[in-house]
Amino acid sequence: MKGVSQFMSRAAASVVGLAGLVIAGCAAFPDAETTAKNTEQMVTDAHTLGAPALIRRSVQDTSQRACSMIGGSEGSAKLSQEQAASLVKTARDSIQYPASGKLSGDWKTGAQLVTDGRGQRIVNGQVEKLPGNGALCTNCHAMDPTEVNAGDVGPSLVAYGKQRGNSEAVARYTYERIYNAWAFMPCSNMPRLGTNGFLTPEQIAHVVAYLIDAGSPVNRQ
Amino acid sequence: MNLSSRAAAICAFALALATGSGPVTAQSKPEDGLALGRKMLAEDNPGDLWVERGQRLFTAKRGPKNASLEKCDLGMGPGVVKGAFAQLPRYFADTDKVQDLESRLLTCMVELQGFKREDIIRTRFGTLDRDSDMEALVSYVGAASNGLRMNVRLTHAKEREMYKAGEYAFYRRSGPLDFACVTCHGESGKRIRLQDLPNMTKAEEMREVVATGWPAYRGTHSTVRTMQHRLYDCFWQMRLPDLGFASDLSVALTAYLNYSANGGEIKLPGVRR
Amino acid sequence: MAEPMKIRALLKGDVADIRVLVAHSMETGQRRDAAGNLVAAHFIHSMTVTHNGKPVYDGQWSQAVSRNPVFAVRIKGARVGDKVVVSWTDNKNDKRTDEVSVAAG
Numbered sequence: 001m002k003g004v005s006q007f008m009s010r011a012a013a014s015v016v017g018l019a020g021l022v023i024a025g026c027a028a029f030p031d032a033e034t035t036a037k038n039t040e041q042m043v044t045d046a047h048t049l050g051a052p053a054l055i056r057r058s059v060q061d062t063s064q065r066a067c068s069m070i071g072g073s074e075g076s077a078k079l080s081q082e083q084a085a086s087l088v089k090t091a092r093d094s095i096q097y098p099a100s101g102k103l104s105g106d107w108k109t110g111a112q113l114v115t116d117g118r119g120q121r122i123v124n125g126q127v128e129k130l131p132g133n134g135a136l137c138t139n140c141h142a143m144d145p146t147e148v149n150a151g152d153v154g155p156s157l158v159a160y161g162k163q164r165g166n167s168e169a170v171a172r173y174t175y176e177r178i179y180n181a182w183a184f185m186p187c188s189n190m191p192r193l194g195t196n197g198f199l200t201p202e203q204i205a206h207v208v209a210y211l212i213d214a215g216s217p218v219n220r221q
Numbered sequence: 222m223n224l225s226s227r228a229a230a231i232c233a234f235a236l237a238l239a240t241g242s243g244p245v246t247a248q249s250k251p252e253d254g255l256a257l258g259r260k261m262l263a264e265d266n267p268g269d270l271w272v273e274r275g276q277r278l279f280t281a282k283r284g285p286k287n288a289s290l291e292k293c294d295l296g297m298g299p300g301v302v303k304g305a306f307a308q309l310p311r312y313f314a315d316t317d318k319v320q321d322l323e324s325r326l327l328t329c330m331v332e333l334q335g336f337k338r339e340d341i342i343r344t345r346f347g348t349l350d351r352d353s354d355m356e357a358l359v360s361y362v363g364a365a366s367n368g369l370r371m372n373v374r375l376t377h378a379k380e381r382e383m384y385k386a387g388e389y390a391f392y393r394r395s396g397p398l399d400f401a402c403v404t405c406h407g408e409s410g411k412r413i414r415l416q417d418l419p420n421m422t423k424a425e426e427m428r429e430v431v432a433t434g435w436p437a438y439r440g441t442h443s444t445v446r447t448m449q450h451r452l453y454d455c456f457w458q459m460r461l462p463d464l465g466f467a468s469d470l471s472v473a474l475t476a477y478l479n480y481s482a483n484g485g486e487i488k489l490p491g492v493r494r
Numbered sequence: 495m496a497e498p499m500k501i502r503a504l505l506k507g508d509v510a511d512i513r514v515l516v517a518h519s520m521e522t523g524q525r526r527d528a529a530g531n532l533v534a535a536h537f538i539h540s541m542t543v544t545h546n547g548k549p550v551y552d553g554q555w556s557q558a559v560s561r562n563p564v565f566a567v568r569i570k571g572a573r574v575g576d577k578v579v580v581s582w583t584d585n586k587n588d589k590r591t592d593e594v595s596v597a598a599g
Binding site: 027029030038039042043045046047048050054055058060064067070071072117120121122124136138139140148151152153189191192196197 | 378381382384385386388389390392393394395396397398399400401403404405407408411412413414415416418422457458460461462463464465468469470471473
């Protein structure tokens with residue numbers, strides 16, 4: 001496959017770049033297949049505490065595996081057309097909607113969710129006990145322009161709704177993008193929050209409202 | 222008495238926090254305050270107290286075998302701490318494994334001093350109720366390389382194997398948030414909330430992170446944390462299962478990261494939020 | 495048993511900059527341990543500094559000072575080699591005294 005061979009040659013180039021001196025001086029590194037086998041065993045051995053369902057979190061699904069290429073995988077640049085199409089289809093097929101059909105919920109509930117960075121963390125094999133997960137949004141995105149404590153790993157979402165409006169189409173796009181960002185941009189840094197079960201469809205709808213509602217702090221300025 | 226004295230008992234960490242969360246003006250980026258706070262802390266690093274306690278622990282006869290760690294070979298010969306941090310992780314013939322500083326100290330505490338492995342692992346991270354011997358020993362050994370440069374070598378086949386495993390793990394996405402290390406540490410100048418994220422694919426940033434980073438006194442934890450704790454904490458935030466202390470996976474990541482920091486001038490312990 | 499302080503004393507001009515790292519839990523009496531029990535207050539209440547035997551600082555501290563605090567004093571009119579002695583006493587009557595000589599800055 002063309003995409004794979006491209007990826008292989010890039011990986012090889014990056015090895016030479018990083019460790020050229022070593023390669024020149026002595027024996028070679030193990031091949032990619034051996035490394036994958038070794039490391040997967042190490043991952044298995046590294047996690048011993050907790051119920052099997054928690055331990056299984058470190059096992060990759062097919063999409064995660066495809067997005068784990070050496071050298072980074074943000075965006076679709078390093079994927080072949082077929083790989084990208086397959087990832088998008090898998091992502092799109094996974095999207096589910098709230099039973100109520102309402103894709104935009106209550107922005108005030110959303111406001112609580114977006115700044116909450118907690119949920120699902122494990123210590124000594126136990127998951128933290130919370131009524132529900134935070135949505136983690138401001139870890140990476142600016143949303144309310146008056147909030148300083150926001151990250152910038154993801155793009156700023158200030159005035160998101162002001163720029164796009166709050167039509168049904170915008171609500172649907174926003175909902176789907178949060179539910180599974182890989183349906184739009186395979187291997188994006190953005191977690192597949194709905195597909196992975198981190199957020200419920202209702203929680204995602206509240207976050208959508210926070211982004212597009214005219215009354216939300218996101219769109220007030 | 223022609224003395225005038227000015228005294229200030231400073232709650233240094235409360236001060237640093239106040240600097241970080243103060244009003245942000247148009248001229249100053251939010252992280253400027255954090256950088257200033259870190260600079261203030263670096264001048265009087267409480268981690269130095271861990272270095273001194275670590276030295277006392279290293280030379281004291283302890284454990285069921287009533288032995289010191291002065292026969293512990295950290296890669297520079299028995300009991301030699303100077304330069305040890307600079308070349309770790311490395312391959313050790315007696316264990317037939319690549320080991321980082323923590324896993325090697327664990328071996329020495331078990332083999333030379335007769336401590337139980339599970340006891341050392343249970344107390345690996347200090348709490349407000351109980352100091353950790355491991356955190357003190359790592360501080361002492363780390364500081365003993367101050368002024369030297371990172372020089373991790375990949376001469377043994379197992380060292381190359383660990384390096385490649387660490388690289389693979391760095392890019393491996395998993396868990397309910399689909400994160401790999403590279404998700405947060407693949408670009409320069411980014412933040413999670415107000416926390417600066419080093420770009421670990423850039424050697425110049427890695428040199429600083431590794432050579433002046435861990436072990437580091439963490440103000441919010443009131444103790445020195447080690448690289449093993451840093452990795453454990455990342456796995457926790459990534460919603461992955463507990464990362465086993467001294468596990469091969471943890472050593473592989475450290476081998477990959479420390480190797481990329483070669484040439485960085487060591488100044489430990491660091492100071493972190 | 496109380497652990498040693500780490501003291502630096504550097505002369506700049508005729509002012510000695512004394513910086514002290516104190517190893518102390520400085521428990522406020524408000525914190526609960528992992529089992530949920532209140533941890534008894536345990537904090538330094540008296541801190542003194544002498545310069546060649548003469549007191550230059552005599553302070554009353556409280557629970558408001560942080561764990562492992564950093565403490566700084568400047569002594570005017572100091573010379574290289576002068577003896578600086580730092581002592582503390584806490585509410586459990588633990589004590590610690592350490593001394594240094596002023597060094598050229």
